[in-house]
Amino acid sequence: MPREVIRCFWARDPLDVVYHDREWGVPVREDRRLFEFLLLEGAQAGLSWITILKKRDAYRRAFADFDARRVARFGAADTRRLMADAGIVRNRAKIEAAVGNARAFLAVVDAHGSFARYVWDFVGGHALQGRRRSRRDVPAETELSRALSKDLKARGFRFVGPTICYAFMQAVGLVNDHTRDCFRYRAVVRLGQARRSARSARAIRRPRSASTRRPVAARAAAGQPK
Numbered sequence: 001m002p003r004e005v006i007r008c009f010w011a012r013d014p015l016d017v018v019y020h021d022r023e024w025g026v027p028v029r030e031d032r033r034l035f036e037f038l039l040l041e042g043a044q045a046g047l048s049w050i051t052i053l054k055k056r057d058a059y060r061r062a063f064a065d066f067d068a069r070r071v072a073r074f075g076a077a078d079t080r081r082l083m084a085d086a087g088i089v090r091n092r093a094k095i096e097a098a099v100g101n102a103r104a105f106l107a108v109v110d111a112h113g114s115f116a117r118y119v120w121d122f123v124g125g126h127a128l129q130g131r132r133r134s135r136r137d138v139p140a141e142t143e144l145s146r147a148l149s150k151d152l153k154a155r156g157f158r159f160v161g162p163t164i165c166y167a168f169m170q171a172v173g174l175v176n177d178h179t180r181d182c183f184r185y186r187a188v189v190r191l192g193q194a195r196r197s198a199r200s201a202r203a204i205r206r207p208r209s210a211s212t213r214r215p216v217a218a219r220a221a222a223g224q225p226k
Helices: 014-022 031-044 049-054 056-062 068-072 076-083 092-112 115-123 143-154 162-171 185-205 216-221
Strands: none
C-alpha cells in the first residue's frame, strides 16, 4: 500500500497542491519572478490565495508577462483596460498599486543592481529555515516581514503590509515554512543549502578585498538593512 503523501495544511485544492509541490518555498532570485509574486501577493489582499492562483494566467496576460519595465509604463488607458478584464481582480486601488509598485521596483533595481539583491539582503543572502512542527507554529508575520514592509512602503510600494510581505517571503523562499512533516520540507532545505554552498565556494576561490566591503554605515545610508 503506497504511503500517504503529507503536505502543508493549506494545500488542498488540486491547483494549490501543484503550486505547493513545485513552487512554494523554492528560492527565487530572478527579478521578473520576484515582481510576479509581489504583484500577485498584493492582489490577494483580503482574498484567498487559490482565488489568485486561478487568475494567474489572466494576470500574466494583463500585466505584460510580469515585465516590470512594461508595467511601469502603463497609463490611464491600461487602467481602463484592466478594470474591464474579468480575468483579474478588478479593484482600482490594487491595479493602480501594481503599476506604482512596478515603478518603485525599478527604482530599487537602479539603486541595488537587482531587486533580488535588495530583498535577499534582508535574510543575509540565504533562506531562513522555519523548522515549523505544525500549522500552529507558522506565523502570519515576523519582525523581518515588518522590517521589509516598512522599507518597501518608504520606497513608495503599496499593498505591502507585514502579512503580505511574509506571504511573499514564504512564496519566494526567503523563508522555508514547509512544516517538518511535509514531504517538501527536506527538499526545500537542500535547495537553500545548495545556494549557500555555492556562495561559500565562490568566496573561497575569490575572496573579497577589504576595499570592496561596504561598511554598515554606508549600507544604511543606501537604505539597505544592516
